Amino acid sequence: MDVTILDRLLQIGELFQHDMARAFAGTGLTSARVRVLWVLQHGGPMTQQALAAALEVSPRNVTGLVDALEASGHVRRTPHPSDRRAVLVELSETARRTMAQMQRDHAELSATLLDAVEPGERAAVERGVAAIADRLAVLVAEAREAES
Amino acid sequence: MDVTILDRLLQIGELFQHDMARAFAGTGLTSARVRVLWVLQHGGPMTQQALAAALEVSPRNVTGLVDALEASGHVRRTPHPSDRRAVLVELSETARRTMAQMQRDHAELSATLLDAVEPGERAAVERGVAAIADRLAVLVAEAREAES
């Protein structure tokens, strides 16, 4: 029963996820809600329809997620400038700051982890992990394609 | 906004998880239940108490998980040989076969992913990822320690 590189990669994912869950406990943030914040940070303010498409969930579900995030002050609903049916969802100032801080912590952790690798091999490891991620993305996309 | 190695690692975790969820859809298996099977495969038959401890959830929750897995034929409850209060939970033959197959698929995927890395760098990448996983495990353990 060898330990494959995939085992290691998944171990990393699990450890991180577990740690995140611990960090978020009590803040009212859950993984689905963090995903919303993530999409908003990278895509900017958008309608709930767009959010639903990006998250691949039903629009109705987005309403609930945004409700929760609005109640906790992470997100704001503003009227859409040109379509009075729609709302624009955007990150609040505090959420933006929180996300920025997370990003910084993230970068720091990244550096710490890379520090565990032999200096001469760091570049190779970075390249290799990127290549693996890309390959996996392709495989998953193919699998999804084949299914539909 | 650089892409850090941690971003890549998390991307891998997410892709894999998403793909697993898709693969399990319709089989009645969920992540929590697969975790149970995983513990049983690695730890052998055990009582629900032991299972609860290994999974870090309440015994009540384990009852429900085992109920579901028993109904779907993945797991069997047998009387404990020396303690008539307790039950031993063990994998069914079919579940054992399923897990073995998963393991094989796992190894195959692992090889495919490693194939995306430059041949000369594969050993370094394997070492590096292992080192990162170990470092992260230590960090998480420390964080948990500091919290309690």
Added chain:
DNA sequence: GGTAATGATGTAGTAACATCACAGTATGGA
């Protein structure tokens, strides 16, 4: 201007995962 599509949401419902409190039974030591 009338009709159909679109965006958000209310209502209702499902399913998984988790908790606590409690009951029943078995164990094992005083």
Added chain:
DNA sequence: TCCATACTGTGATGTTACTACATCATTACC
């Protein structure tokens, strides 16, 4: 023998995440 303790199971509940269907306002097309 009796009593505390341990293991499983039940009942009641809570939260989260998702769905489908229906509604209402607004927009867009012909």
